[in-house]
Amino acid sequence: MPKATFSELRLEGVTRAFAKSVALSDLSLTVKNGEFVALLGPSGCGKSTALNCLAGLLPLSAGTISLDDRRVDTLAPERRGFGMVFQNYALFPHLSVRRNVAFGLQMHKTPKAEIARRVDAALNLVQLSAHGNKHPSQLSGGQQQRVAIARAVVMEPQVVLMDEPLSNLDAKLRHEMRGEMQRLHRELGLTTVYVTHDQEEALSLADRLVVLHDGRVQQIGKPEEVYLRPVNTFVADFMGYRNLLAMTADGEGAGGDLHVSGLGMSLTARHPIAGDARGAVTVAIRPDDLVVGEVEGNRIDVLVQSVEYLGKDFELEVQTEQGARLFLRTSEHLSIGQRVTIGVRPDRVMVYS
Amino acid sequence: MTAAVSKGARPSLRHRLADRGFDRILLLVLPALTFMLVLFFYPAVYGGVLSFQPLGGKGGPFGDYAKFFGDPYMRESIWNTFRIALPAALFNVLAAIPIAVRMRGRVRGKRTMNTLLVVPISLGTVLVSEGLLTYLGPRGWLNRTLMGLGIIHQPIQLVHNMWGVIISLIITGFPFAFLLTLSYISGINPKMEEAASTLGAGPWKRFRYVTLPLLAPGLAITFCLTFVLAFAVFPSAVLLGNPAGDSHVLAVAAANAAFQQYDYPMASAISVITAVFELLVVALVLALRSRLYSGSTAGGKG
Incomplete structure (x- = not known):
């Protein structure tokens, strides 16, 4: 088996069209050796198509994939x-x-002693040494998942591709396996392309995120960039900016701040993203960025419509006087029908034209 | 129902039966069971008993069996049957594999192809035999074409011998083998082959180490069914073969005993012998099958 090293995996204009639709359009991405990249998006966004193209299970309609200069x-x-x-x-x-774990090594005609040694090491790595002689059907979902990982990493592949590997596990196990994944990536340093629809999973695991929608790249960036500065309303919506409000931009104020108004609200936004500062805009705010009480002149008077207890805090649905609905998360115990003033830091108000 | 279960009391009979899987829905099997008893089980037992009562009581209960195995011509019908049924069944299963492998999943023109492959089921064996008789005969299309092309100089003899019977068993038996194999192979999750390919297995190794082991139990069943169909061959042996010579199969021997010599006990004895050999082969194949993996082929969570 060629155990060649490389410095970057490069995708250029990778496109996959099916008979009637384009599943993936013009994906360009450079993954550095040892990097963990997550392809993130809702189902049907093209992320699995991208992974299958990388694996070679689907031929490309256009574009190239290369390891350094080797196509x-x-x-x-x-x-x-x-x-x-x-x-x-x-x-x-x-x-x-x-x-199962030895399969790939056998296909490559690896000597028996080496197979035994590497399979032992791989099973040890995923903590399944005691289960080597069982059949997959005798294992739990989490254990089967770890066998699948061992089977892939025992080959010491140049790139590991993971297709929603945790989506069939229950919430607790998923959280545990996320830790396992991090540990494995740290210990082995394998270049990983990881597909998921779970933003939390992507944020916690990846060095870099690629957000896809309708087969097109929306944003590529570090987790905190994508989380804090989504580039458009689609990414904002996907990253949990539940409050998407149609408002009007009134022009720039002091120090590059932007004033937006509408729906009975008047807000100041700092570092607005979208270029033109006048006209109809969409304002995006995360529920956990809204707080009770005025913040730096941003105040919204609302009526509490519903309260949902989430353990650590509450999720509230509130309504402005003009009927706009907002969601917020707070640890303060408010009750239905109460009138409160809420606010948001200007740098947490996203504005998109 | 008022049979409340008071503490300490035994639950009602109906509950105890339901616990063991007996309930009223089970009554629905009665018509089928009656049918089996009256039309299969009774005649089979009757024939079995009859086979031990030779005409005139000659040779005791095993007289007809002794007569069958003592007569080289009769004895040879066992060998004749195997010589026809085994190659036909083997060919049907082996030929079904590559076509079924190719036809699983989405293939252009799949429905048309499947229909063409399956049509022979709807043709009766007699119709197929009549057709083959003219097509494969010394003056049939096949021989005339081959001679016209100069490939052969003498017509090849494909009818009125065991080859004709084998060919007709392939034509009528292949659709069964194909449909069964296709359904078994469609039940194998294609993701497993994809996984094998990412682990470095090329097409042949994927088939050899993933698809074939998962398909093998199904192939064993398919073989048993086509073998049983071929082992009972009668119309094509009479029409296409040489029923007095190399196509003197067990069914022909039994029919001759019953309808030419009016020796029903002898015919019954031959039928019992047929069943025993058939079951021996099926038991052997199933015994081999039990050594294979035969669980889920879905390849997902267990």
């Missing part, structure tokens, strides 16, 4: 040397856990 998109999956972890694990049900 790989023309290679069959078995000659590409990328490891893949499938959403439903796709373990071989007729083989024991050990033989």
